[in-house]
Amino acid sequence: METAEVTKRLRExxxxxxxxxxxxxxxxxxxxxxxxxxxxxxxxxxxxKVASKATIYNTLDLFARRGLVKQLVVDPDRVxxxxxxxxxxxxxxxxxxQLFDIQPDQIDIKLPAALPAGxxxxxxxxxxxLRSAQQTVKAA
Amino acid sequence: METAEVTKRLRExxxxxxxxxxxxxxxxxxxxxxxxxxxxxxxxxxxxKVASKATIYNTLDLFARRGLVKQLVVDPDRVxxxxxxxxxxxxxxxxxxQLFDIQPDQIDIKLPAALPAGxxxxxxxxxxxLRSAQQTVKAA
DNA sequence: CTGCTTGCAAAGGCTTTGCAGAACA
DNA sequence: TGTTCTGCAAAGCCTTTGCAAGCAG
Numbered sequence: 001m002e003t004a005e006v007t008k009r010l011r012e013x014x015x016x017x018x019x020x021x022x023x024x025x026x027x028x029x030x031x032x033x034x035x036x037x038x039x040x041x042x043x044x045x046x047x048x049k050v051a052s053k054a055t056i057y058n059t060l061d062l063f064a065r066r067g068l069v070k071q072l073v074v075d076p077d078r079v080x081x082x083x084x085x086x087x088x089x090x091x092x093x094x095x096x097x098q099l100f101d102i103q104p105d106q107i108d109i110k111l112p113a114a115l116p117a118g119x120x121x122x123x124x125x126x127x128x129x130l131r132s133a134q135q136t137v138k139a140a
Numbered sequence: 141m142e143t144a145e146v147t148k149r150l151r152e153x154x155x156x157x158x159x160x161x162x163x164x165x166x167x168x169x170x171x172x173x174x175x176x177x178x179x180x181x182x183x184x185x186x187x188x189k190v191a192s193k194a195t196i197y198n199t200l201d202l203f204a205r206r207g208l209v210k211q212l213v214v215d216p217d218r219v220x221x222x223x224x225x226x227x228x229x230x231x232x233x234x235x236x237x238q239l240f241d242i243q244p245d246q247i248d249i250k251l252p253a254a255l256p257a258g259x260x261x262x263x264x265x266x267x268x269x270l271r272s273a274q275q276t277v278k279a280a
Numbered sequence: 281c282t283g284c285t286t287g288c289a290a291a292g293g294c295t296t297t298g299c300a301g302a303a304c305a
Numbered sequence: 306t307g308t309t310c311t312g313c314a315a316a317g318c319c320t321t322t323g324c325a326a327g328c329a330g
Contacts (some may be wrong), residue, residue, distance in 0.1 A: 016329070018285065037320080052287045057320060071216070073267075077295095078319065079216050091256060106252035109266065112242050116231060122271040126249065127213075131262040156304070158310065177295080192312045197295060217320095218294065 001029050013066040020051040024059050028069060028083050034090075034099040036078050074099065074127050089126035102128065141169050153206040160191040164199050168209060168223045174230075174239040176218050214239065214267050229266035242268065 006026045010017040027043050028035075035043070041056045051059070060081060063069045072080040074092045080099060089107055091100040107126060115121065146166045150157040167183050168175075175183070181196045191199070200221060203209045212220040214232045220239060229247055231240040247266060255261065 016284070018328070020286070054288075054321080055286055058286085061321095073213055073216050076211070076213050076219050091259075093256070093259065094262075100256055102252055106254065108250035110248035111268070112246035114246065116233070116240055116270065118273050119231075119233065119270040120273045121268055122234075123269040125265075125267045125269070127265045127267075128251070128261055129263040129265070130256065130259040133258050133260040156309075158303070160311070194296080194313075195311055198311085201296095 001026050009068070013068055015062065015066055015068075020055050021059055023050045024056065025063070025068065028063070028081075032084050032101075034072065034080050034082050036080055038078075040081070072099065073125070087124075089128070091128050091130050093130045095132070102126070141166055149208070153208055155202065155206055155208070160195050161199055163190045164196065165203070165208065168203070168221075172224050172241075174212065174220050174222055176220055178218075180221070212239065213265070227264075229268070231268050231270050233270045235272070242266070 003022055003026070006022050006029065007017045009029070010021060010025055015021060024040065024044050027040065037053075037056050037060055040060065041051070041053055044051050044056065060069065064071045064081065067085055070082040070085045072082055072090065074080060074090060075094075075097060082099075084101070088104055089102040091102060092098075093100070109124065109126065111121070111124065143162055143166070146162050146169065147157045149169070150161060150165055155161060164180065164184050167180065177193075177196050177200055180200065181191070181193055184191050184196065200209065204211045204221065207225055210222040210225045212222055212230065214220060214230060215234075215237060222239075224241070228244055229242040231242060232238075233240070249264065249266065251261070251264065
């Protein structure tokens with residue numbers, strides 16, 4: 001994605017476009033992918049240092065609040081982000097720490113009618129943990 | 141739950157029953173609840189010190205591997221555990237960091253037919269994030 | 281100019297680990 | 306007795322923060 005378009009996207013979300021944010025957003029929006037803060041940092045600075053670790057964390061937080069990326073809680077060890085904010089679900093492979101999208105037509109949920117009092121649904125997340133098919137689980 | 145029964149449960153799961161493990165398991169199995177390592181530590185030592193933080197973490201890891209408790213990944217800040225290993229899903233309220241069970245008959249999922257090659261499903265987790273009902277979400 | 285943004289390094293919170301002493305079988 | 310378990314403190318890892326310098330408008 002070219003700088004001009006990224007800048008436009010940022011302004012549309014009410015985000016002041018700085019050099020770092022433009023570069024970071026360009027890296028994120030370049031493709032559909034799942035990434036950790038660490039991975040984003042590395043990718044952002046691949047061709048010369050653009051942003052620090054602190055800026056990556058601050059920017060991810062900002063982007064998530066503005067709906068540019070979606071935070072995923074699937075790995076107990078770190079937070080992942082999704083460059084796609086469309087509502088979809090995930091496979092998670094703990095062996096490789098990889099996330100795969102589940103296409104919306106592949107899954108279907110009937111949500112509960114009753115919610116705790118005074119609450120409404122903010123988000124629904126379905127995570128299917130994978131394991132190698134030949135692996136047998138020892139009986140408990 | 142009395143000591144004798146807890147001890148029996150531990151042996152059934154192939155866990156050597158030590159003083160600490162018996163007390164920890166008794167606290168966990170006393171009721172149906174969701175807890176963090178910190179909460180379990182506090183509850184375990186409520187009436188006199190029984191176990192250290194290291195032992196709590198080691199024991200939780202062991203219990204989870206043996207299927208006595210279930211690890212929940214719902215909060216980016218810490219891992220929660222569930223004293224019930226029956227398959228069910230959760231509401232999570234980020235404001236209070238509280239988890240509520242969703243009764244199995246309240247939710248219904250049609251799982252994907254296609255899985256990544258060589259993989260099978262290890263676990264399915266549905267987490268419904270809540271927010272206060274009157275709260276309006278600012279348009280992005 | 282004036283306020284927001286960035287970066288460094290240090291701090292913070294949760295979790296794991298090394299190692300010596302204690303408990304289990 | 307030999308192995309496993311426990312506890313303390315220190316270390317580790319991911320993430321946040323304080324503060325001074327830099328950039329956007």
